[in-house]
Amino acid sequence: MSDNTSRVRTIFRSKTKKTLDKIEDPRETLDDSYEQQLKLLQQVRQAVADVATAKKRIDLQGQEMGTRYQRLGEQAREAMAQGREDLARAALERRALLEGQVAKLQDQYDTLQRQTAQLQERERQLSEQIAAFRIEKETIKATYTASAAQVKANEAVAGLGASADDIGASLERARDRVAQMQARAAATDELLASGALKDLTASPDADIERQLAAMSAQAEIDRQLRSLQQDAPSGGSPKRGDGPDEWLSIGRQ
Template sequence: MSDNTSRVRTIFRSKTKKALDKMEDPRETLDDSYEQQLKLLQQVRQAVADVATAKKRVDLQGQEMGTRYQRLGEQAREAMAQGREDLARAALERRALLESQVAKLQDQYSAMQQQTAQLQQRERQLSEQVAAFRIEKETIKATYTASEAQVKANEAVAGIGSSIDDVGASLERARDRVSQMQARAAATDELLASGALKDLTAAPDADIERQLAVLSAKAEVDRQLQAMKQDAPSGRSSQQHREGPDGWLSIGQAPSQ
């Protein structure tokens, strides 16, 4: 072998090795991407738990208000039986105010149910994506490690550095990594979109609506008093209220046929 040929091989081996050393190790990059996805998945699961906890607090508050609602109705009937229409009116007025508060709580509870369902769906989708990414990650890492070992063996046998084919394989793995990152970005966009909260700000004419609600509540109290006067001998009640822990959800609702 001539000195010129040996010198060319030495230069080629040195430059090729430097070029490959500068390339990012896809195994480390894949592991980092996987860890980031696990952190994102944990954040989504924590959000699901937080919303579920808040929904449970609203449910407990609704149960307390339902119990008070029922007690006020009983107090009104007892007052009428004792001939105290003033006390019956006061109890019914308080119950009318409580009913409007329960209606707002029912809306909040319904919104939280919908938000919980959306977050749970996102969590399931993201879990599947992370599991699929992990399988592909390990496959790519194993392939890369095997290829790396083969390159080292070829270098030892042939006495030259990494080949151009190995550079092409590294570029292909880099393209695969970019595709994985794009999929993760799309999943992140979906999760951000699902976190939008319902706007509960008051309408510009809320003051008029409140005044009309007061007049309506007063008319309803008068109607209930008249109904109690008519039902007093038989002890019947014209109000509908479902018993049980979730009975508060039926307050103010139209009776089922």
């Protein structure tokens, strides 16, 4: 297997691992699970509301039937008081039929009552489970985030340590280049000063001008020494500047 093929496979495995790590991020999985539980809780609460609504309708219907049941009993007694046994019998027959309907309605109401209690208990349990899951979810997410940050920091340190030799070699090469350039600059300065290396930017007679300037400077120094020797016997002292702008006349006298 060639080095290039091995390198490609290593890169591929690295990218695949990063992709899988991103897909299998437990923080996202936990958040998704939490959202699903909240949806289930909402469904249970909706079921509780639906059952409560159905139970209320049966309750209202039962109240109406109860009112009619009591009215039929009063009508039967009133008919007997007036000597109308036939009317009293009809009222009691209707009352008996209504009593059977009320019994069925009572059974439905009792069933809905039990369902309401069961759903409310399930809602309570599910709410407690979701609250506990949320606390554990946030704890796991925080732990995972801290661990991931530590892994990145450790990988960064490890990467820096692995490349420390290369960094040191780069610094050493840079120092060598600087030293070489400094030595070359000093050597060219000496060659220019000695005349061995001609300064192409200077005038053709620059060497003569340089020697004449040096002679003139030496002559000026000799003149100043003679002036000092002449002033010494008379006890004179060098003239001091008369003001802060005196420096502007230096070299121009």
